[in-house]
Amino acid sequence: MRANRRIGTILLLLVSACDRGALAVDLYVAPSGKIEWSGTLPAANAEHSDGPLPSIAAARDLIRSRRASGMWTDEAITVHLRGGVYYLEETVVFEPRDSGTPGKPIVYAAYKNEQPILSGGRVIGGWRDAEINGRPCWVVEIPEVKEGKWYFRQLFVNGRRCPRPQVPEQGWYQFAGIPPHSERYLKRENVRDKANQNDRACYRPGHVKKWHNLGDVEFVCLMSWDEAHLFAANLDEATRTIEFTQPSYLGAGKVITDDKNGRYYMLGVREALNKPGQWYLDRVSGMLYYLPVAGETPDNTTVVAPRLNELLCVLGDEPRNPLEERNKTFWTGPRLIGQGPTPRPIEHLALRGLTLKHNNWFLPPDKSAGGQAMARLPAALFLLNARNCRITDCTVSQISNWAIELGAECRDNVISGCTLTDLGAGGVKLNEDSHHNTVTDCEISNGGLVFPGAAGVWVGHSWANTVSHNHIHHLYYTGISVGWVWGYSRPSKAACNIIEYNHIHHIGRKLLSDMGGIYTLGSSPGTVLRYNLIHDVEAFAYGGHGLYNDEGSSFVLLENNIVYRTSHESYHQNYGQYNVIRNNVFAYSADGTVNRSGQNDPFSFTIEHNIVYSTLPRMLDNGWRWNKSGNFKMDYNLYWREDGQPFDFPGDRSFEQWQQWWDQDRHSIIADPLFVDPKNGDFRLKAGSPAERIGFKPIDTSRIGRLKSHTPG
Numbered sequence: 001m002r003a004n005r006r007i008g009t010i011l012l013l014l015v016s017a018c019d020r021g022a023l024a025v026d027l028y029v030a031p032s033g034k035i036e037w038s039g040t041l042p043a044a045n046a047e048h049s050d051g052p053l054p055s056i057a058a059a060r061d062l063i064r065s066r067r068a069s070g071m072w073t074d075e076a077i078t079v080h081l082r083g084g085v086y087y088l089e090e091t092v093v094f095e096p097r098d099s100g101t102p103g104k105p106i107v108y109a110a111y112k113n114e115q116p117i118l119s120g121g122r123v124i125g126g127w128r129d130a131e132i133n134g135r136p137c138w139v140v141e142i143p144e145v146k147e148g149k150w151y152f153r154q155l156f157v158n159g160r161r162c163p164r165p166q167v168p169e170q171g172w173y174q175f176a177g178i179p180p181h182s183e184r185y186l187k188r189e190n191v192r193d194k195a196n197q198n199d200r201a202c203y204r205p206g207h208v209k210k211w212h213n214l215g216d217v218e219f220v221c222l223m224s225w226d227e228a229h230l231f232a233a234n235l236d237e238a239t240r241t242i243e244f245t246q247p248s249y250l251g252a253g254k255v256i257t258d259d260k261n262g263r264y265y266m267l268g269v270r271e272a273l274n275k276p277g278q279w280y281l282d283r284v285s286g287m288l289y290y291l292p293v294a295g296e297t298p299d300n301t302t303v304v305a306p307r308l309n310e311l312l313c314v315l316g317d318e319p320r321n322p323l324e325e326r327n328k329t330f331w332t333g334p335r336l337i338g339q340g341p342t343p344r345p346i347e348h349l350a351l352r353g354l355t356l357k358h359n360n361w362f363l364p365p366d367k368s369a370g371g372q373a374m375a376r377l378p379a380a381l382f383l384l385n386a387r388n389c390r391i392t393d394c395t396v397s398q399i400s401n402w403a404i405e406l407g408a409e410c411r412d413n414v415i416s417g418c419t420l421t422d423l424g425a426g427g428v429k430l431n432e433d434s435h436h437n438t439v440t441d442c443e444i445s446n447g448g449l450v451f452p453g454a455a456g457v458w459v460g461h462s463w464a465n466t467v468s469h470n471h472i473h474h475l476y477y478t479g480i481s482v483g484w485v486w487g488y489s490r491p492s493k494a495a496c497n498i499i500e501y502n503h504i505h506h507i508g509r510k511l512l513s514d515m516g517g518i519y520t521l522g523s524s525p526g527t528v529l530r531y532n533l534i535h536d537v538e539a540f541a542y543g544g545h546g547l548y549n550d551e552g553s554s555f556v557l558l559e560n561n562i563v564y565r566t567s568h569e570s571y572h573q574n575y576g577q578y579n580v581i582r583n584n585v586f587a588y589s590a591d592g593t594v595n596r597s598g599q600n601d602p603f604s605f606t607i608e609h610n611i612v613y614s615t616l617p618r619m620l621d622n623g624w625r626w627n628k629s630g631n632f633k634m635d636y637n638l639y640w641r642e643d644g645q646p647f648d649f650p651g652d653r654s655f656e657q658w659q660q661w662w663d664q665d666r667h668s669i670i671a672d673p674l675f676v677d678p679k680n681g682d683f684r685l686k687a688g689s690p691a692e693r694i695g696f697k698p699i700d701t702s703r704i705g706r707l708k709s710h711t712p713g
Helices: 002-020 056-068 322-329 655-661 690-694
Strands: 024-029 076-081 084-087 092-094 106-110 116-119 121-123 128-132 135-141 155-157 160-162 198-202 218-222 227-236 241-248 263-267 279-282 287-290 303-306 312-315 349-352 355-357 379-384 390-392 395-397 402-406 414-416 419-421 428-430 438-440 443-445 457-459 466-468 471-475 480-482 498-500 503-507 515-530 533-537 544-559 562-566 571-574 579-582 585-589 594-597 605-608 611-614 633-635 638-641 675-677 682-685
Touching: 024 056, 056 076, 056 092, 056 106, 084 121, 155 279, 155 287, 218 241, 503 515, 515 533, 533 544, 544 562, 638 690
Parallel strands: 024 076, 076 106, 084 116, 092 312, 106 349, 116 355, 312 379, 349 390, 355 395, 379 402, 390 414, 395 419, 402 428, 414 438, 419 443, 428 457, 438 466, 443 471, 457 480, 466 498, 471 503, 480 515, 498 515, 503 533, 515 544, 533 562, 544 571, 544 579, 562 585, 571 594, 579 605, 585 611, 605 633, 611 638
Antiparallel strands: 121 303, 128 135, 135 287, 155 160, 155 303, 198 241, 218 227, 218 263, 227 241, 279 287, 675 682
């Protein structure tokens, strides 16, 4: 009888949908829902005999069964998720059978004006009062931790990410030196680079001790643009030597002991647990300790520990399990090419207004780092062989790694209007062999909280994508990274990518080095960087650039960008060919304004119609070689020193000597461009600006950044 009533309800719903011109199905999910209900009601009926389903997976499974039975064959289906927290028991996986069709997608959307939260964590309760390090605390035993079935390095209390105890409490230490490789390391097989890797380091007096559970203390070692996460295997206090469980490139003595780059700090030191809001997990005893902040009680405090690695996966057919394959290869998604029968894609699936939180992820036990830009780390929301899918107005926050990844063979997908914040790593990755995707109108902020070397948006061997109108800020490394080939050694697939109208600021934050507001690698024909506003880029030691064409970047057009307040050059090219830099504003760089290095290319670049505005006595940095190679062209530029004082060009030459001896900037001028308020970031031109004489076209900033206002979940 109940089954007949459910079917009747669905049929009535379908008939009513005909008035809208097409068949449509609406299902509902709520935290209070039940698996035996039909899901056709947004709330329980008066008799509590029917109502919403309890989970997104239950709705997915109901759709699968109805379609398999022939009941739903060509309907647009929308699953409405009511507000509340859904604690996922397992990763929600969508497959090709979950696809919609053109014009009739399957949509999983937030119920109107409500916020559904999909959590990969578990609420921790059962606290009792205790004491640790002479301080009152809460403590609870977690049997799964003691049994080795669960471990986590992130904890969220009343909606905030809580820190583990750190040594030193602020800043970092420096290693004292690098001893020879350990015997254990020398016996390793398949070590790629024994010349530059090492598994031992010497520390300075008092910096490292035989702390409680020393093997669980995480050594975060900061390289120039990268990092390593290491764990101690042995500690020799007599020689002050640590032997790590894994080698790292930071073992190169000249790198790790360098005064500017050989830095490290330690997380998870029980003896340093001394501030409210900190926590410590004892893996051996399974005890979790937490120091509550003022006003917190067990009754008014929600503590969530992350448990699942992936929260949502949208996966086309794949001959091998893609999640297992990812863990085996330590690449963020298996390649589909040449792996048997042509896989089926998943298509026309949409996620709208959902919030994803609390995932758990670690580096594999045989790895100490995630590569440049942390590109090898996976994401909480992972798509593989997905086409024409939409992720709209979603929020991803309080996670351990990347927010969203488009893996191999993802094409024609759109990520729009999303808020990605409080991130362990970065925001969005467009991975190998993905193409024609769009990332637009998103805010990506406060990233790198676990892996500081991550970028806001990373585009690897991926082509014909558009990254536009995003607000990217407060990261420890690059804002947008494009390309994945160093030099000219092999072809790059990162072509025809359009990076435009993005607002990127507060990048680097004096933690890492060698970065860019926008950073490119390798040959990238057809790639365009335009109408981007970049400012407040601060590196730790070197390389805090606004626009950075690195390691053979070639055939890139950079135009109509505004770059200001960078710790190093506004624009830097580290060898490349035939790039065009035109109609940009470069201002207030603290270390030269335009620079190039690695200058032996047949033709480096053309720099024309730009405004270079500085407070320094030299416009172009000293990296230029003092020869008339003729492998670059500069002309029709405007140069100005803010205080009106004279300034030099390369080789301590005057502007006239630069023009005559180098045969550059023949039609360029030195003049005040008459900006409206440059100190406060207003680079509009006043009437009568001499910039007109060099053919400079005013840059309209009104459309830079997000297109509409969004309320994060």
